[in-house]
Amino acid sequence: MALLVLKFGGTSVADLDRIRAAAKHIKREIDAGNQCAVVVSAMGDQTDHLVSWTREAAALHDAREYDVVVSTGEQVTCGLLSIILQNMGVPARSWLGWQLPIHTDGAHGAARILDIETDQLKSRLKNGEVAVVPGFQGRSPDGRITTLGRGGSDTSAVALAAALGADRCDIYTDVDGIYTGDPRIVPHARRLDKISYEEMLETASLGAKVLQTRSVQLAMVHQVRLLVRSSFESADGKQDDGGHTGTLVCDEDEIVEQQVVSGIAYTKDEAKVTLIGVEDKPGVAARVFGPLADASINVDMIVQNVSGDGETTDLTFTVSAADLDRALDVLQKVKAELAYEDLRGSTEIVKVSVIGIGMRSHAGVASQMFKALADKGINIEAISTSEIKISVLIDAAYAELAVRTLHSLYGLDNA
Amino acid sequence: MALLVLKFGGTSVADLDRIRAAAKHIKREIDAGNQCAVVVSAMGDQTDHLVSWTREAAALHDAREYDVVVSTGEQVTCGLLSIILQNMGVPARSWLGWQLPIHTDGAHGAARILDIETDQLKSRLKNGEVAVVPGFQGRSPDGRITTLGRGGSDTSAVALAAALGADRCDIYTDVDGIYTGDPRIVPHARRLDKISYEEMLETASLGAKVLQTRSVQLAMVHQVRLLVRSSFESADGKQDDGGHTGTLVCDEDEIVEQQVVSGIAYTKDEAKVTLIGVEDKPGVAARVFGPLADASINVDMIVQNVSGDGETTDLTFTVSAADLDRALDVLQKVKAELAYEDLRGSTEIVKVSVIGIGMRSHAGVASQMFKALADKGINIEAISTSEIKISVLIDAAYAELAVRTLHSLYGLDNA
Numbered sequence: 001m002a003l004l005v006l007k008f009g010g011t012s013v014a015d016l017d018r019i020r021a022a023a024k025h026i027k028r029e030i031d032a033g034n035q036c037a038v039v040v041s042a043m044g045d046q047t048d049h050l051v052s053w054t055r056e057a058a059a060l061h062d063a064r065e066y067d068v069v070v071s072t073g074e075q076v077t078c079g080l081l082s083i084i085l086q087n088m089g090v091p092a093r094s095w096l097g098w099q100l101p102i103h104t105d106g107a108h109g110a111a112r113i114l115d116i117e118t119d120q121l122k123s124r125l126k127n128g129e130v131a132v133v134p135g136f137q138g139r140s141p142d143g144r145i146t147t148l149g150r151g152g153s154d155t156s157a158v159a160l161a162a163a164l165g166a167d168r169c170d171i172y173t174d175v176d177g178i179y180t181g182d183p184r185i186v187p188h189a190r191r192l193d194k195i196s197y198e199e200m201l202e203t204a205s206l207g208a209k210v211l212q213t214r215s216v217q218l219a220m221v222h223q224v225r226l227l228v229r230s231s232f233e234s235a236d237g238k239q240d241d242g243g244h245t246g247t248l249v250c251d252e253d254e255i256v257e258q259q260v261v262s263g264i265a266y267t268k269d270e271a272k273v274t275l276i277g278v279e280d281k282p283g284v285a286a287r288v289f290g291p292l293a294d295a296s297i298n299v300d301m302i303v304q305n306v307s308g309d310g311e312t313t314d315l316t317f318t319v320s321a322a323d324l325d326r327a328l329d330v331l332q333k334v335k336a337e338l339a340y341e342d343l344r345g346s347t348e349i350v351k352v353s354v355i356g357i358g359m360r361s362h363a364g365v366a367s368q369m370f371k372a373l374a375d376k377g378i379n380i381e382a383i384s385t386s387e388i389k390i391s392v393l394i395d396a397a398y399a400e401l402a403v404r405t406l407h408s409l410y411g412l413d414n415a
Numbered sequence: 416m417a418l419l420v421l422k423f424g425g426t427s428v429a430d431l432d433r434i435r436a437a438a439k440h441i442k443r444e445i446d447a448g449n450q451c452a453v454v455v456s457a458m459g460d461q462t463d464h465l466v467s468w469t470r471e472a473a474a475l476h477d478a479r480e481y482d483v484v485v486s487t488g489e490q491v492t493c494g495l496l497s498i499i500l501q502n503m504g505v506p507a508r509s510w511l512g513w514q515l516p517i518h519t520d521g522a523h524g525a526a527r528i529l530d531i532e533t534d535q536l537k538s539r540l541k542n543g544e545v546a547v548v549p550g551f552q553g554r555s556p557d558g559r560i561t562t563l564g565r566g567g568s569d570t571s572a573v574a575l576a577a578a579l580g581a582d583r584c585d586i587y588t589d590v591d592g593i594y595t596g597d598p599r600i601v602p603h604a605r606r607l608d609k610i611s612y613e614e615m616l617e618t619a620s621l622g623a624k625v626l627q628t629r630s631v632q633l634a635m636v637h638q639v640r641l642l643v644r645s646s647f648e649s650a651d652g653k654q655d656d657g658g659h660t661g662t663l664v665c666d667e668d669e670i671v672e673q674q675v676v677s678g679i680a681y682t683k684d685e686a687k688v689t690l691i692g693v694e695d696k697p698g699v700a701a702r703v704f705g706p707l708a709d710a711s712i713n714v715d716m717i718v719q720n721v722s723g724d725g726e727t728t729d730l731t732f733t734v735s736a737a738d739l740d741r742a743l744d745v746l747q748k749v750k751a752e753l754a755y756e757d758l759r760g761s762t763e764i765v766k767v768s769v770i771g772i773g774m775r776s777h778a779g780v781a782s783q784m785f786k787a788l789a790d791k792g793i794n795i796e797a798i799s800t801s802e803i804k805i806s807v808l809i810d811a812a813y814a815e816l817a818v819r820t821l822h823s824l825y826g827l828d829n830a
Contacts, residue, residue, distance in 0.1 A: 016471050050491065056431050057495045058502035065501075068494035068509050072487035076465065079483035080472045086480075087473035094483050098513065099558060143514060 002167040003125065004029055007039040007135065007157035011174045012231035013077050014044035016084075022231055023084045025172060026130060030090055035125040037164060039135045039157040040081055042073025063108035067137070067147045071097070074134030074153070082132045092130040095121065097137040097145065102156070104138035104146045111146035113138055113155065116163035125164075133160060154215035162222035169224050170246075172231035175210060177247035178203065180263045180412040185400045188413035192262060196252035199262050200226075202355045202389045206265040216249065225250045252357050260365060261356035261410035264403050268396065270300065271324035272349045272381070273317055275331065277341025280313040287338055288315060291330050297323045301351075301382040301393055312341070316382060318393060321347050349381065350399040353391040354406055365410075366390050372409045378402055417582040418540065419444055422454040422550065422572035426589045427646035428492050429459035431499075437646055438499045440587060441545060445505055450540040452579060454550045454572040455496055457488025478523035482552070482562045486512070489549030489568070497547045507545040510536065512552040512560065517571070519553035519561045526561035528553055528570065531578035540579075548575060569630035577637035584634070584641050585661075590625060591645035592662035593618065595678045595827040600815045603828035607677060611667040614677050615641075617770045617804045621680040631664065640665045667772050675780060676771035676825035679818050683811065685715065686739035687764045687796070688732055690746065692756030695728040702753055703730060706745050712738045716766075716797040716808055727756070731797060733808060736762050764796065765814040768806040769821055780825075781805050787824045793817055 006029065008022045022040075029036050041047075050070045054061055078094035085092035100121065104111035121131050135153025140146045148155055154171060161169035178200065181189040195203075197220035204213045210228055219226050229246030252258070278284055289299055302317040319327045328345050331338070359365050369390060373380060378401065382393040394402055407413060421444065423437045437455075444451050456462075465485045469476055493509035500507035515536065519526035536546050550568025555561045563570055569586060576584035593615065596604040610618075612635035619628045625643055634641050644661030667673070693699055700719075707714055717732040734742045743760050746753070774780045784805055788795060793816065797808040809817055822828060 016468065019472070053431065053491070053495060054498060057434070057498040060502075061498040062501055062508075065494040065497040065509060068497070068511070069491050072490050075487050075490075076468070076484050079480040080468055082480040082483070083469060083472040083476040086477055087475075093477075094480060096483070096560075145511075 001033045001035070003035045003037075003164060005037045005039060005157050005161040005164065005166045005169040006172060007153060007169065008041065008172045008231055009153060009174075010041040010044055010047070012172050013040055013042075013081070016080065018231075019043075019077070019081050020084055022172065023081060023088055023090070025231060026085060027088055027090050030128065030130065035128075037121065037125060037131040037133060037160055037166070038081065039133050039153060039160060040074060040077040041135050041153045043077055046073040046076070064144055067108050067145045071134070071137045071145045071147055074136055078132045078134050082130075085130055085132070090130055091128060092132055093124075094132045094134075097134055098139040098143070100133070102133075102138035102159075104140060104148070106140040106142065106146070108140070108144075108146050110149040111138060111140065113148070113159040116160055118160075118163050122164065152212070152214075154212040155218060158215045158218045158222070158224050158226070161224045162218070166224065168227055169219070170227045170229060171211065172229055173210060174230065174232060175228070176230035176233065176245055177228050178210060178249070178263070181403055181407045182266070185403055186264070186407045189407065190412065190414045192247045194248045194250055194255045195262055196255060196357050197249060198252070198388055199355050199357055200249045202353070202386070203263065203265050206267050206351070206353055206391075211249070219249065223251060225254075255357075258358050259356060259411075260358035260362045261354050261412065262358075263355050264352065264406045264410075264412065265355060266350055266352045266399055266403050268350050268399070269321050270318045270349060270351050270393070271321040271327075271345060271347045272393065273319060273324070273327055273331070274344045274346075275315040275338070275340045275342075276344065277312045278315050279339060280311060284313075284338070285315075287334070288331070291334050292319075292327060295326060295330050297327050297330070301384045301391070303382045318349070318351070318382065348396045349393055350396045350402075351391050351393050352399065352402045352406065353389050354410065355389045356410075357388050359388050359390075368409060369406060372405050373402060376401055376405055416448045416450070418450045418579060420452045420454060420572050420576040420579065420581045420584040421587060422568060422584065423456065423587045423646060424568060424589075425456040425459055425462070427587050428455055428457075428496070431495065433646075434458075434492070434496050435499055437587065438496060438503055438505070440646065441500060442503055442505050445543065445545065450543075452536065452540060452546040452548060452575055452581070453496065454548050454568060454575060455489060455492040456550050456568045458492055461488040461491070479559055482523050482560045486549070486552045486560045486562055489551055493547045493549050497545075500545055500547070505545055506543060507547055508539075509547045509549075512549055513554040513558070515548070517548075517553035517574075519555060519563070521555040521557065521561070523555070523559075523561055525564040526553060526555065528563070528574040531575055533575075533578050537579065567627070567629075569627040570633060573630045573633045573637070573639050573641070576639045577633070581639065584639050586626065586641055586643050587646035588625060588643060589645065589647060590643070591648065591660055592643050593625060593664070593678070596818055596822045597681070601679070601819055601822045604822065605827060605829045607662045609663045609665055609670045610677055611670060611772045612664060613667070613803055614770050614772055615664045617768065617801065618678065618680050621682045621766070621768055621806075626664070634664065638666060640669075670772075673773050674771060674826075675773035675777045676769050676827065677773075678770050678827065679767065679821045679825075680770055681765055681767045681814055681818050683765050683814070684736050685733045685764060685766050685808070686736040686742075686760060686762045687808065688734060688739070688742055688746070689759045690730040690753070690755045690757075691759065692727045693730050694754060695726060699728075699730075699753070702749070703746070706749050707734075707742060710741060710745050712742050712745070716799045716806070718797045733764070733766070733797065763811045764808055765811045765817075766806050766808055767814065767817045767821065768804050769825065770804045771825075772803050774803050774805075783824060784821060787820055788817060791816060791820055
């Protein structure tokens with residue numbers, strides 16, 4: 001018997017049929033003797049719909065009233081799921097953010113959860129009642145509805161699991177776990193049984209949209225075990241006997257057979273900016289990156305190539321693809337000051353990363369990587385590393401080849 | 416300078432353009448130095464949409480969760496109207512039912528307002544801030560969302576006006592007031608400047624859907640002056656200089672030039688049931704109407720005709736058209752016991768009523784009515800009266816003729 005938090009995202013509650021499928025997963029856990037608190041998102045595209053209404057009302061609008069409008073999406077799902085559970089004979093009730101309450105700070109539209117009151121909830125859960133809680137929302141110190149910002153339902157689920165001291169937080173989504181590589185381009189990718197919080201954080205920050213980065217950070221801090229699993233599998237599927245399908249995101253101590261590399265990730269959401277013929281003297285970097293920082297543009301990888309003449313240099317760096325036009329605009333405005341010869345931008349690049357907690361104790365991962373890519377004739381334009389990750393920037397045309405090559409190189413291919 | 420409650424119904428906030436039009440009416444009142452609390456319905460058919468989801472979730476469902484789902488309709492309107500008002504430079508904020516709070520009893524889906532806390536609201540209103548409040552909802556004693564039942568937003572507005580001690584409650588709707596007769600069939604109908612609560616109650620209970628009966632009762636008890644007016648007139652229209660357009664529903668003392676008859680109403684929502692050849696002895700009526708009452712079927716007019724033989728009688732009565740099939744079913748089941756010869760039902764009837772508070776002090780209104788209808792060859796099948804109303808049941812084919820005839824008879828035609 002365990003205390004579980006189950007989270008169902010937008011695609012898992014997209015319509016009444018999907019909500020019924022979610023209810024079956026919940027019923028299975030209750031029938032197995034577990035206590036269940038459930039966190040739900042808004043149905044399918046309801047949030048987009050509500051957001052577009054607030055924008056149509058006024059381009060610039062009060063975030064407090066935005067929250068009043070947008071929070072209704074999850075509220076509707078809560079009521080409908082409770083009705084469906086009751087109709088299946090499972091006692092259930094909705095607990096809105098202001099009812100528990102879920103205390104947040106007052107940053108409307110992007111609030112942070114401070115505390116969740118769970119006394120009432122715990123006694124109800126013990127009596128076998130399912131608590132259905134809206135994700136993505138809470139109550140501000142002055143008693144108004146807050147939202148946590150887009151995609152915040154994962155964070156709600158993890159925070160609730162931490163507050164309840166849950167044994168596990170199951171994230172039901174449209175994929176059945178975390179893979180060693182994107183199955184769309186790596187046919188031999190394997191689903192991982194377990195992945196550490198830190199590896200998951202690197203994967204999430206690289207644009208693998210299975211879990212919100214913030215929710216993984218929160219899970220790591222509070223040691224909440226996350227199980228990423230599919231809501232599209234049948235609730236009474238045979239795969240679920242004994243263990244679980246899905247991938248458990250947990251502390252590295254819980255992962256017995258540690259592999260050096262656990263997965264290969266890539267992201268196409270980056271863009272490359274190159275300044276050609278910049279003066280090669282102290283202070284140039286500050287003059288380039290200062291205006292970008294002022295414009296809230298994050299710069300990721302940076303490479304400086306000394307040119308032949310020794311007086312000028314080429315500076316290459318990456319920004320998110322969404323920021324490219326703005327970055328070029330900022331740099332064009334300071335052209336006189338920077339005195340560069342030419343400015344180029346490109347989104348035809350991709351960042352490929354090798355991730356693995358075992359890299360801490362294994363040398364040579366990077367040199368193997370560079371050699372394997374060179375053998376395939378793939379040019380590395382930039383490199384960045386962390387303790388458990390090595391990323392390279394390459395031409396977008398080579399993305400699939402690079403990912404497949406590295407997936408084989410580190411022994412990740414399914415036998 | 417006055418304290419006003421403004422209520423906008425579903426058609427008056429059907430989309431963002433309509434909400435903008437509503438905001439202009441509010442701004443006009445604020446610019447004129449008035450304090451404004453606003454009560455809003457859900458946008459257009461949103462409530463129907465949400466209700467259908469709850470039904471699709473389960474035919475029989477928990478009214479508490481129904482309220483969680485359905486109350487989101489008004490919540491969305493509140494947020495959007497607040498955003499639009501702010502964007503027009505009018506300070507505004509939403510106050511949800513649980514935030515004020517609007518205390519109701521625990522009858523989910525059909526709750527009654529017990530009390531509204533207004534201390535915070537009053538000080539905000541004094542500072543020129545518009546309070547935007549969702550109609551149709553409140554908070555139960557145990558802290559859950561309640562709804563007042565369909566069409567309850569009028570009641571919310573009147574209750575808020577009473578709690579605030581408002582000078583007037585303006586009901587913005589898709590008609591510009593109360594008329595002496597239905598303008599679709601009486602071309603010469605006039606809009607009334609004023610109508611008494613009691614007359615309005617008779618009109619409302621007859622199916623004139625401009626105001627909910629319960630809201631008029633509440634207004635009468637708390638002496639809240641209601642102004643029924645159009646949200647479709649331009650907010651800065653010339654018609655509004657000096658006085659108001661619309662019809663004021665008020666105490667009869669406020670109506671200086673009292674007319675004997677203030678209007679002619681009719682309703683097609685009735686059905687006629689005739690039991691032919693019922694035994695004419697004591698206790699028969701109880702045996703007929705007992706089973707109907709047990710089935711929660713309201714009986715309105717009743718006529719008993721003694722037949723020629725003196726031993727049996729024909730019994731005619733009316734029920735609402737929606738209840739006809741059920742009423743016939745109930746009576747068929749007790750046929751053996753009642754021993755009637757035949758049972759007939761018809762919806763081809765209409766109830767036409769003459770309403771006027773002046774009838775209390777003027778005799779002869781009824782006899783004039785019966786004579787005028789007889790002169791046109793219209794047969795009266797049943798009659799019912801109250802202190803300020805005379806209703807007759809006639810063949811539906813004569814509905815328009817009867818209404819026009821009576822409208823002229825009592826001098827209501829526009830010159």
